[in-house]
Amino acid sequence: MANVPVRDIGAYGYIVVFSTVSALNAKLKLPYLIDVNCTNALLNTIYPNSATPEETLDTLKEFGIVFERKNLKCGYTIKKEEYLKISNKNYKSQISYKSYPKLSINELKLTLKNGHRVLIGTSLQDNPGDPISVNGFNLKVIGNSKIYDGGLYACQQPQSTENYCSEERAGTLLIAIGYDDNQQLIKLRNSWGVNAGENGDFYMTYSFYEKMASNSVVIN
The missing domain is CATH 3.90.70.10 (Cysteine proteinases)
Structure with a gap:
């Protein structure tokens, strides 16, 4: 279980997104950290009133995963087509939950x-x-x-x-x-x-x- 990353949400972070992507990072043994801000930007576009863990996982399965990298900025919201340009779709079949x-x-x-x-x-x-x-x-x-x-x-x-x-x-x-x-x-x-x-x-x-x-x- 030690490979669940320790991340700092800050005072005004997104608890559901942080916890969900950290758990997914660990379960899939991903080579890089999932970018929380880009994930949250897409979720804000689709679910303006906040998303559940299930909705977060479904969204990542449908639109792919964006990994953290230098100078990557997504803003508060992001258009779906823009997100798809920077996401990795190779993990779709591996995302499963109950x-x-x-x-x-x-x-x-x-x-x-x-x-x-x-x-x-x-x-x-x-x-x-x-x-x-x-x-x-x-x-x-x-x-x-x-x-x-x-x-x-x-x-x-x-x-x-x-x-x-x-x-x-x-x-x-x-x-x-x-x-x-x-x-x-x-x-x-x-x-x-x-x-x-x-x-x-x-x-x-x-x-x-x-x-x-x-x-x-x-x-x-």
Whole structure:
């Protein structure tokens, strides 16, 4: 799962596009990174009110993939015929996915074991002025090589009465890349760069997933 690229979405990036193209990059083992801005420009042309992961994948399958390269600029929108001039259509037959209302924990683990990439749509409690409710908890978590601070989505923080598995106002899309039965955690690839969480990875408790996750998209 380590070949899922860590990318930095920035403060006003496109969560669905970032997560979807990163997961596709990893699943197809593409030689270059898919260009997020050009992908988003095409999606803005076709789906002005934002696209789902499924619509993003269908669009890439139909119109091809544009890879990042120097001096490539697509703007906020791009005409379909202009996009087709710069896209690679060789991966059409390899783009395949299946949508689920929500995978169970056991289904999620089996899917990851089988080498697929899983996009998790989840609700978050968005409390004004409370960054923990959106960005995850800063708790001690045993990572790959050390115990680190940061990036745990959980229903309740120790020594706190606040329940973060209620009042769902915000949402996000994350890539599941592993799990830890001992700590009851799902390992996630986020899109806030290598300085967030554990070198870009966050964690989610099984209980948070069960209560807050809304849907799953498996890239086969």
